[in-house]
Amino acid sequence: MKREDKKTTIEKNIEGSTRRDFLKKTGSLSVAGLAGVATLMTGTKDAQARVTWAEWFQTNYRLMTEEEKREAIERLEKRYSEEYGKKVTVDGRPAQKNVLFGYALNIQKCIGCRRCVKACVKENNQSRHDPEIEWIRVIRMEKGKFSAEDMDKGYPSDYGIQVGGNAYKNAGVVLEGQHYYQPERVPEKDAFYFPIQCMQCEKPPCVKVCPVRTTYREPDGIVVIDYNWCIGCRMCMGACPYWARRFNWGEPNLPKEEMNPDTHYLGNRPRMKGVVEKCTFCLQRTRKGRYTACVEVCPVGARKFGNLLDPESEVRRILERKRVFRLRVDLNTFPKFFYFID
Amino acid sequence: MKRFTSFVVSFLCYALRGGAKYYAWLSFLGFFILIMLFTTYQQLTKGLIVTNLTDQVTWGVYLSNFVFLVGVAAAAVTVVFPSYVYHHKKLKEIVVLGELLAIAAVTMCIIFVLYHMGRPDRLWHIIPGIGIFNWPNSMLTWDVLVLNGYLLLNLFCAFYYLYKKYNGQEVNKAVYMPVVYVSIVWALSIHTVTAFLLNTMPARPMWFHSMMPIRFISTAFASGPALIIIAFLIIRNNTELKISDEAIDLLSQIVVWCLGIALFLAMSEIVTELYPSTEHSYSLKYLMFGKHGLSKLVPWFWTSIILMITAFVMLLVPRIRKDQRFLLPLACAITFIGIWIEKGMGLVLPGFIPSPIGEFTEYSPSWVEIFNSLGAWAVGLFMFTIMVKGAVGILLGEVKYSEGA
Ligand code: SF4
Numbered sequence: 001m002k003r004e005d006k007k008t009t010i011e012k013n014i015e016g017s018t019r020r021d022f023l024k025k026t027g028s029l030s031v032a033g034l035a036g037v038a039t040l041m042t043g044t045k046d047a048q049a050r051v052t053w054a055e056w057f058q059t060n061y062r063l064m065t066e067e068e069k070r071e072a073i074e075r076l077e078k079r080y081s082e083e084y085g086k087k088v089t090v091d092g093r094p095a096q097k098n099v100l101f102g103y104a105l106n107i108q109k110c111i112g113c114r115r116c117v118k119a120c121v122k123e124n125n126q127s128r129h130d131p132e133i134e135w136i137r138v139i140r141m142e143k144g145k146f147s148a149e150d151m152d153k154g155y156p157s158d159y160g161i162q163v164g165g166n167a168y169k170n171a172g173v174v175l176e177g178q179h180y181y182q183p184e185r186v187p188e189k190d191a192f193y194f195p196i197q198c199m200q201c202e203k204p205p206c207v208k209v210c211p212v213r214t215t216y217r218e219p220d221g222i223v224v225i226d227y228n229w230c231i232g233c234r235m236c237m238g239a240c241p242y243w244a245r246r247f248n249w250g251e252p253n254l255p256k257e258e259m260n261p262d263t264h265y266l267g268n269r270p271r272m273k274g275v276v277e278k279c280t281f282c283l284q285r286t287r288k289g290r291y292t293a294c295v296e297v298c299p300v301g302a303r304k305f306g307n308l309l310d311p312e313s314e315v316r317r318i319l320e321r322k323r324v325f326r327l328r329v330d331l332n333t334f335p336k337f338f339y340f341i342d
Numbered sequence: 343m344k345r346f347t348s349f350v351v352s353f354l355c356y357a358l359r360g361g362a363k364y365y366a367w368l369s370f371l372g373f374f375i376l377i378m379l380f381t382t383y384q385q386l387t388k389g390l391i392v393t394n395l396t397d398q399v400t401w402g403v404y405l406s407n408f409v410f411l412v413g414v415a416a417a418a419v420t421v422v423f424p425s426y427v428y429h430h431k432k433l434k435e436i437v438v439l440g441e442l443l444a445i446a447a448v449t450m451c452i453i454f455v456l457y458h459m460g461r462p463d464r465l466w467h468i469i470p471g472i473g474i475f476n477w478p479n480s481m482l483t484w485d486v487l488v489l490n491g492y493l494l495l496n497l498f499c500a501f502y503y504l505y506k507k508y509n510g511q512e513v514n515k516a517v518y519m520p521v522v523y524v525s526i527v528w529a530l531s532i533h534t535v536t537a538f539l540l541n542t543m544p545a546r547p548m549w550f551h552s553m554m555p556i557r558f559i560s561t562a563f564a565s566g567p568a569l570i571i572i573a574f575l576i577i578r579n580n581t582e583l584k585i586s587d588e589a590i591d592l593l594s595q596i597v598v599w600c601l602g603i604a605l606f607l608a609m610s611e612i613v614t615e616l617y618p619s620t621e622h623s624y625s626l627k628y629l630m631f632g633k634h635g636l637s638k639l640v641p642w643f644w645t646s647i648i649l650m651i652t653a654f655v656m657l658l659v660p661r662i663r664k665d666q667r668f669l670l671p672l673a674c675a676i677t678f679i680g681i682w683i684e685k686g687m688g689l690v691l692p693g694f695i696p697s698p699i700g701e702f703t704e705y706s707p708s709w710v711e712i713f714n715s716l717g718a719w720a721v722g723l724f725m726f727t728i729m730v731k732g733a734v735g736i737l738l739g740e741v742k743y744s745e746g747a
């Protein structure tokens with residue numbers, strides 16, 4: 001999210017509410033207790049308020065009975081259809097048997113065009129601005145170089161004994177990455193690209209720290225979030241070592257025309273303010289046997305996706321035949337997102 | 343029952359009466375509470391977008407103040423422990439004031455947590471029974487347990503004692519003492535668990551070391567008693583209550599030694615991080631010297647170090663430590679501010695800078711955050727003032743049960 005954008009909104013917000021407004025509304029604020037805050041936070045139009053209340057009282061998705069799930073989904077479909085002025089479906093499809101999703105990304109092929117980022121935003125109904133949310137970030141890595149001039153430079157320089165020299169700018173220095181690059185054209189000569197997103201860890205630290213089990217691992221290996229259960233404490237954002245999680249700092253801005261009506265309860269349904277979200281391997285698609293949006297759009301075929309339990313699947317073949325690595329293995333998170341080179 | 347109602351009524355009546363200075367102080371706090379109502383309304387309706395938090399720096403002043411105040415709450419034990427374990431007579435007479443501070447501090451903690459949450463309306467999700475309490479997995483649930491437990495323990499200790507005193511009776515030792523001992527151990531647990539809340543996240547290398555709990559405790563036992571000393575001096579100057587020099591001197595020694603240990607631990611951490619200078623040291627380097635031209639936290643860090651060293655050196659000198667008119671409270675104020683900076687700007691914020699992928703993002707609180715934080719402090723101080731005022735009345739014997747009342 002761009003900081004400047006946010007700042008201007010803050011100023012706007014404060015100026016925008018006149019004093020009269022404020023007095024009128026605080027009147028009700030002081031009588032309403034904690035529960036009143038819920039209505040206050042979500043708007044008070046009558047029909048909508050009823051839906052809101054029912055939503056407010058519902059339990060964690062994983063604990064709902066089939067009946068309750070159906071009701072919750074119907075409620076959402078009704079609310080979304082009204083809000084976005086089109087027929088919105090909310091799928092509740094559970095994980096399929098004998099499926100464990102895995103991802104493999106060929107960093108040799110990635111050209112840093114960020115089509116995956118854009119496709120993901122479109123597919124998954126992220127907030128477009130204030131806050132601007134993107135689940136995939138592509139990091140542009142400096143290639144770095146060794147040069148003869150640096151042979152004798154370094155720290156400390158006295159006594160002719162030095163520890164630095166070329167060691168400070170060797171090839172592929174990891175921390176010199178940058179994910180706000182604005183190239184004329186890609187790929188650039190001095191760079192390679194390193195996309196990151198939620199790694200769907202098998203032992204996810206984000207799940208462990210969540211105080212209310214909003215975020216949990218599904219049987220098909222996807223770490224999901226029940227947006228209606230999240231209390232917005234952001235413990236998970238502190239714990240995720242891959243910077244995969246995003247927060248709805250304000251009410252998401254999702255234009256009606258751009259809204260993707262084909263949603264899943266645990267996936268791309270529109271979120272509300274104050275909750276966390278992240279990549280779900282497009283479970284609204286992949287649980288129906290489709291590819292993720294990013295796999296489909298990648299122009300160079302760098303992205304591969306499939307069932308890790310199926311020995312014939314593309315990911316499994318890649319894991320068997322290519323040179324593969326994962327990020328930050330020292331943390332024992334066992335990501336199901338693999339990087340490979342040919 | 344009648345006795346109890348009369349306790350509540352006369353406690354409040356006494357607490358709410360005071361001189362012009364007293365009302366001026368309360369209105370001063372009230373002013374900030376009013377502003378807070380406005381900024382709270384902003385935050386509740388618009389969401390956390392009115393803060394300056396980002397996906398990179400997701401915890402800010404709210405959580406920093408929370409962490410600091412847990413320490414202040416825990417520090418009540420520096421009054422309770424010598425009173426009951428070493429039977430320090432002079433402290434024992436006023437031990438209840440320490441417990442009242444703990445109550446006010448935990449209340450502020452709760453307010454700050456509510457500000458920190460994106461969906462405070464869904465707080466019930468964490469209540470065992472109707473919600474889901476991810477215990478023992480989530481460290482935050484441990485924190486919820488120990489903090490609420492601590493609040494209850496202190497409410498019991500303080501008000502049971504005051505109530506008995508009000509009735510002119512002795513406390514029932516068989517009930518009271520075990521609770522006091524539990525609360526002593528419990529006090530350590532609250533700050534330890536809060537340290538675990540941060541340092542069990544390997545994604546944030548700056549926090550990921552086992553020295554965090556002891557650093558937390560040593561800073562808490564410096565800043566907490568520093569605040570208590572100031573409070574005691576103010577109470578002594580404005581009421582009839584006798585608070586002996588000896589009691590204050592004992593507390594000031596606790597401050598100086600804990601401050602010394604805190605400085606030593608800070609030094610150890612700096613050497614351990616900077617000598618090998620791995621990627622893990624980037625947060626600390628950013629904090630101390632700035633990085634990539636970003637250096638918002640640098641002045642804060644050095645201010646805090648200078649304040650802490652100054653206070654330490656001042657308090658080491660017996661003449662200064664014993665000057666309870668001016669130099670001691672000054673040193674205490676310096677300690678308090680130094681550690682407040684150290685916990686927030688020196689610890690919570692740089693933990694997020696750089697982000698796990700190495701991105702440096704700066705953060706400074708928005709006006710809404712600042713006024714909400716000031717307001718939360720004002721609420722706590724308001725509570726503390728009222729409670730202390732009533733308690734002093736009881737301790738002085740000015741408020742007591744009489745049949746006719
Ligand atoms: S990458 Fe982060 S958000 Fe995704 S499962 Fe792992 S810890 Fe959780």
Ligand code: SF4
Pocket residue numbers: 209210211212213214215225229230231232233234235236237276
């Ligand atoms: S922000 Fe939501 S998902 Fe993350 S830890 Fe808190 S409640 Fe769980």
